[in-house]
Amino acid sequence: MQIAAHDVGRLSRLLAACAGIGVAVIGGTGLLGAPEPLPTSPGAALPAAGLALFLLAPAGAGRIRRGIAYVLAVLAAALGALALPQHPAAGVATLLSGLALATLDMQVGGRSQPESVRSGRYRVADPLLAGASIITLVALVPRMFTFTFPDGRGPDSVMPAPHAGALLALAAGALLARPEAGPLRTAAVAGPGVKVRRALPVVIAVPVIAALVSALAVRTGISRPAAAISTGAILAALAVLALVGFLVRSLERADRKQRALVDELHERRDFADTLLQSMNEAVMVLDANFRVIDVNRRWRELTGLDTPGADAPPRLPPAGTGDWVVHRADGTDVPVLATMATIPDPSGAPRGYVATYVDITDRKRAETELSDRAAELTVSNERLREANTRLESALAFKNDLTSMLTHDVAQPVSSIASLAELLHADWADLPDDIRLELVQKIDKNTHRLIRMMNDLQLLFRLDTGSVTARRTPVPVLEVVTAVLAELGCGADVEVRVDEEVSALADRQHVWHVVRNLVSNALKYGEAPVEVRAGRQGETVVLVVEDTGPGIPEELVPGLFDRFMRGSGLGLFIVRHLVEANGGSVRYERTEPHGARLVVTLEAASI
Numbered sequence: 001m002q003i004a005a006h007d008v009g010r011l012s013r014l015l016a017a018c019a020g021i022g023v024a025v026i027g028g029t030g031l032l033g034a035p036e037p038l039p040t041s042p043g044a045a046l047p048a049a050g051l052a053l054f055l056l057a058p059a060g061a062g063r064i065r066r067g068i069a070y071v072l073a074v075l076a077a078a079l080g081a082l083a084l085p086q087h088p089a090a091g092v093a094t095l096l097s098g099l100a101l102a103t104l105d106m107q108v109g110g111r112s113q114p115e116s117v118r119s120g121r122y123r124v125a126d127p128l129l130a131g132a133s134i135i136t137l138v139a140l141v142p143r144m145f146t147f148t149f150p151d152g153r154g155p156d157s158v159m160p161a162p163h164a165g166a167l168l169a170l171a172a173g174a175l176l177a178r179p180e181a182g183p184l185r186t187a188a189v190a191g192p193g194v195k196v197r198r199a200l201p202v203v204i205a206v207p208v209i210a211a212l213v214s215a216l217a218v219r220t221g222i223s224r225p226a227a228a229i230s231t232g233a234i235l236a237a238l239a240v241l242a243l244v245g246f247l248v249r250s251l252e253r254a255d256r257k258q259r260a261l262v263d264e265l266h267e268r269r270d271f272a273d274t275l276l277q278s279m280n281e282a283v284m285v286l287d288a289n290f291r292v293i294d295v296n297r298r299w300r301e302l303t304g305l306d307t308p309g310a311d312a313p314p315r316l317p318p319a320g321t322g323d324w325v326v327h328r329a330d331g332t333d334v335p336v337l338a339t340m341a342t343i344p345d346p347s348g349a350p351r352g353y354v355a356t357y358v359d360i361t362d363r364k365r366a367e368t369e370l371s372d373r374a375a376e377l378t379v380s381n382e383r384l385r386e387a388n389t390r391l392e393s394a395l396a397f398k399n400d401l402t403s404m405l406t407h408d409v410a411q412p413v414s415s416i417a418s419l420a421e422l423l424h425a426d427w428a429d430l431p432d433d434i435r436l437e438l439v440q441k442i443d444k445n446t447h448r449l450i451r452m453m454n455d456l457q458l459l460f461r462l463d464t465g466s467v468t469a470r471r472t473p474v475p476v477l478e479v480v481t482a483v484l485a486e487l488g489c490g491a492d493v494e495v496r497v498d499e500e501v502s503a504l505a506d507r508q509h510v511w512h513v514v515r516n517l518v519s520n521a522l523k524y525g526e527a528p529v530e531v532r533a534g535r536q537g538e539t540v541v542l543v544v545e546d547t548g549p550g551i552p553e554e555l556v557p558g559l560f561d562r563f564m565r566g567s568g569l570g571l572f573i574v575r576h577l578v579e580a581n582g583g584s585v586r587y588e589r590t591e592p593h594g595a596r597l598v599v600t601l602e603a604a605s606i
Helices: 002-032 042-056 063-082 088-102 125-148 161-177 194-198 200-220 225-278 297-303 361-426 432-464 476-487 507-524 570-580
Strands: 282-287 292-295 320-327 333-344 350-359 472-475 493-497 502-505 529-536 539-545 584-589 595-602
Touching (some): 002 042, 042 063, 063 088, 125 161, 282 297, 297 350, 333 361, 502 539, 502 595, 507 570, 570 595
Antiparallel strands (some): 282 350, 320 333, 529 539, 539 595
């Protein structure tokens, strides 16, 4: 269908170009035999008008070509005006034709509508062409009444027939040059007023038909000329009245249709407004310049404003959908899910915008509560992990303690039981020296158990964190001497401690530290064991060093943990007691062999 319409348009413009050439040829031929001067001859304008039509006929005429055509059209109109004194009818028709060609592409009205629906837009050339055609046709009518003219006043004195034919061809060519505009437009393009415009040829044809009827009546002898002319005039008047009635009726139908369209438009607008106001989402409609056009009831409730933009332009969310905050009139903020959508026009350019807001206060509150519950759950899980860690530590402590009691405590108890049973069974047969030796062994194992129970009691206190240090100046040499005297190992230990060296610590804690370090060195190292202490700045450094094989590397990381080296309590107790007094303990390997344990305590003021 589109290809057929295109071909029809090309054929129409081709016929218009041919009409222009024909008019130019007729005008040129008439000028060759014209008896009067060229400026006052009505045929002088035809070549210029024909060339103007020829140049305007193609659809893609350039600016220069159109400019030349408009100049020729104005020239034709000017020559027609010059011919007015001698040839009024021909001059007026030529003037109107020239002006029609000069304004062939000029339209007025309906500029605010798109091209596809501009039914109220009119071409300026249409009434000019209609006037020229009517004048030309009316000028041809007297030729039908030749016998009624007196001698010397023939029809050629009104308008020559070739000139009239050229003007009619010019009008037809002007219409064919623009088939998409003027009376040749289709109803789909022209709109509701097409019937009125299409009635224009009827208006032109009415007087011609009336004149033909009158001429026919005269030539056939049916009526006299005067009666024929009167009859023709009456018929023309009746035809015009009928035409006017038809046009009035058409206009009334168009008016009713327009009112129906307006009512439908109002109904649709009322429906759209009702739909907008009944929506649960807050909606704001804006134009292309982001000016607020309308808002619904929910928007007013959400913002607390009656008129948007009364105090300041509303804050608009970014394009798309996302969380947004609406500032209410009372100063509070409302979290919303905002959507900013573009309303495009047929060309795709923004015609307006629609912003919608959904109140998500409850959702945000639920999210906050869920976050709080998650935080509480995280804290509870952390506490549970800590409790599990403590339980695992307690279970490990219990297992280690059970292992120690099974091996370390069972040995002295078993020894005491065996010795006591031997004394009880063979008391009478045993000599006194054997009895004394057995009793001494029982006493030694008993003291060993007592020390072990004391260490366990101290271990429990350390494990529960109930050990506190009462720090006072403690002479280190006195404590070392007391420990060696209790252990009875003076021959295996070399002491190098100055008498004036004093540590600021709990005396009983220092005693336990020295005793455990010396016992550990004698039990797991080799003699001689060296104990030395000295002051270094604001600290006292106590060193216990043996010459044994040293501690294996794999045991060093857990050296000061519980239950290391059999009983495992000594170094664990040392670490906790030293730390309780604000000091530290570390292990150092000696060369070529041996182990060195270094304790650092705060020095007492001199």
